[in-house]
Amino acid sequence: MTLDKEEQVTILYALHRCGGKGSKARIIFYVIQNELLKPREGDTDMRQTRETRVENDLAWARADLKEKKFLTMPKHGVWQITNLGREKLFGVAKKIYANKADETWFERCNKKLITEMFELGKTLSENAPAA
Numbered sequence: 001m002t003l004d005k006e007e008q009v010t011i012l013y014a015l016h017r018c019g020g021k022g023s024k025a026r027i028i029f030y031v032i033q034n035e036l037l038k039p040r041e042g043d044t045d046m047r048q049t050r051e052t053r054v055e056n057d058l059a060w061a062r063a064d065l066k067e068k069k070f071l072t073m074p075k076h077g078v079w080q081i082t083n084l085g086r087e088k089l090f091g092v093a094k095k096i097y098a099n100k101a102d103e104t105w106f107e108r109c110n111k112k113l114i115t116e117m118f119e120l121g122k123t124l125s126e127n128a129p130a131a
Helices: 006-017 024-033 053-067 083-097 111-126
Strands: 021-023 078-081
Touching (some): 006 024, 024 078, 078 083
């Protein structure tokens, strides 16, 4: 299973940084407050759900992650990363550190997120047990 969208990596990273789980509002706030995604035209447009476009996009990305078993919802409105999701996030971070990730795939991700993912990959790679 792959991660299809930059928003999916961003959500998994936000969950990781927020202790593994959090309310929908907390995770979306973390992404927006920390400017992990580059703004694009229309992001602040309101949807029928009374959410901005970016909030709605993140909610749809969450649905995709849940379908792929990268996150669960232990109760309504709470998102929690799974072990599979954490493994996937760590794998992406290691690829970024090893310079094996396709950078065009991260066009929407802010430089700050890429830098933090690089550092996470570095930490994971340096602390990996010797084979």
